[in-house]
Amino acid sequence: MTGRAVVIGAGIGGMLAAAALAPAVGDVVVVEPDALADGPHQRKGLPQGQHAHLLMAGGLDAMRSLLPGLDVRRYLLDAGAVEVSLASGLLARTPDGWFSRFRHDSHHLLTCTRALLDWAVRAAVLSRLSNVKIVQGKALGLVGTAQRVQGVRVATDAGEDLLRADLVVDAGGRGSRIVHWLADLGIDGIQEKVVDTGLTNATRIYRRPAVVTDWPLTLLQADPYRGEPGRSGMILPIEPDDGGERWMVSLAGTKGGEPPADPAGFLAYTFDALADPVIGELISHAEPLTDVVRTRGRMTRNVRRYFEQSAKWPEGLAVVGDALATFNPAYGQGMSVAAQQAVTLRDAFDRADVTTPGLARGIQRAVAEHVDGPWTTAVSQDVLYPFVTGAAPTVADRVAARYARRVAATATVSYPVARALWDVTGLRAGPARLMSPGTLLKVLLGPPAPLNTEIPLKPRERRTHRELRCVLQE
Ligand SMILES: Cc1cc2nc3c(=O)[nH]c(=O)nc-3n(C[C@H](O)[C@H](O)[C@H](O)COP(=O)(O)OP(=O)(O)OC[C@H]3O[C@@H](n4cnc5c(N)ncnc54)[C@H](O)[C@@H]3O)c2cc1C
Structure with a gap:
């Protein structure tokens, strides 16, 4: 050489x-x-390192291939990263309902700082x-x-x-x-x-409350379909420090829906701007370990x-x-x-x-x-937000957006469609995967079960959630 x-x-x-x-x-x-x-x-x-970073399956596959002989997944887990199963270990609210907690331990991603x-x-x-x-x-x-x-x-x-x-x-x-x-x-x-939606991220790290023994990655997705600024929030488990388990909480809003940088405004946003109060209910009881940090500029x-x-x-x-x-x-x-x-x-x-x-x-x-x-x-989602610069939705974009919405809604209650969606979002397959004949047919037939309007908590999570809400109401 x-x-x-x-x-x-x-x-x-x-x-x-x-x-x-x-x-x-x-x-x-x-x-x-x-x-x-x-x-x-x-x-x-x-x-950008002060904000939430998820490592998708496609990225981990690539790292494995570049570092032969090293079990990269095990190595990152030993270093403190947390593995999340999208199928069962995720609480995700889409514009059309919550993802089911499927009985499968599949489609993983890694989270850490x-x-x-x-x-x-x-x-x-x-x-x-x-x-x-x-x-x-x-x-x-x-x-x-x-x-x-x-x-x-x-x-x-x-x-x-x-x-x-x-x-x-x-x-x-x-x-x-x-x-x-x-x-x-x-x-x-x-x-x-x-193509710029004017998105601002605001992030703060918290100590996970002692009463919470375990809590899934929680994601409240933005809604690009209402003609309003997108507003989203996430609780991300990250590597613990000497004091114990930590959460990174990241809020995000496109132009006109930006989360504030002050602590009181940050908390208020979780209740007033997001589609569900669960993030606010959880962090009201958590000790902040950092200030709120916002993304700047472009x-x-x-x-x-x-x-x-x-x-x-x-x-x-x-x-x-x-x-x-x-x-x-x-x-x-x-x-x-x-x-x-x-x-x-x-x-x-x-x-x-x-x-x-x-x-x-x-x-x-x-x-x-x-x-x-x-x-x-x-870009196909971003063009739908108001105030976006650099592109405007075409007729084809609007048709694609309707299909994407139907995919996501069907995926919340159909594991086969969810798999196809996660293959794409996890960068293991290109968007064409969502147009394969099997997926296309299932999507066109629509959700095979009623959409989930209630947060799909496991019994222990439900008890913790109820406890925290009671404290909040006192
Ligand atoms: C708020 C936010 C959240 C994100 N979340 C995610 C996520 O969840 N998942 C994900 O996959 N991606 C995420 N990203 C994107 C991710 O951060 C980048 O895609 C990734 O860091 C790109 O890697 P890179 O090596 O190209 O650049 P960087 O990681 O930015 O590294 C660039 C390096 O170049 C160095 N450098 C700069 N100028 C010079 C110079 N003149 N000479 C020598 N060195 C120089 C810098 O110091 C730095 O070390 C996020 C980005 C932002 C802004």
């Missing part, structure tokens, strides 16, 4: 890209401005792949020409440095300057699409850059993760898409090496394909 790859950014996308490249090149240098602690600590370069996930993935990559190293520094621009990128200019404590590379992978996240860096090389006119926009359509593309450059496309976080897709792109990056070296002409162009086209499905999932 010869050649060197430089990866910009040591987030999930960057570290998994490094894992993908390690078997194919002599050494992989990851450039990251943050000083990276050996532990699960929130850091400046990942402001983003800080834990980031640190665990970074530690796994660095400990298993000896030719990957991280250099502290900030990428300033590309070195090379419109025909070939040859390295990265980096600002370090010691001054400006030049890191030569046969392949540069930009995984610098949503703030990446790659479009400007390409323009500096003479490649401009990269098309960009932005963090939650859907942004897609069409690098793969550029007339010119240099050898030696690929763009992945949020630097390529970001999605409204309500759909929990970004990390899993970045992981799947890393698998594609690895596979590109099956019949090529870093010197193969056209390799970078081929990689860029292939990684962009992972954007299509998640982009459709996010």
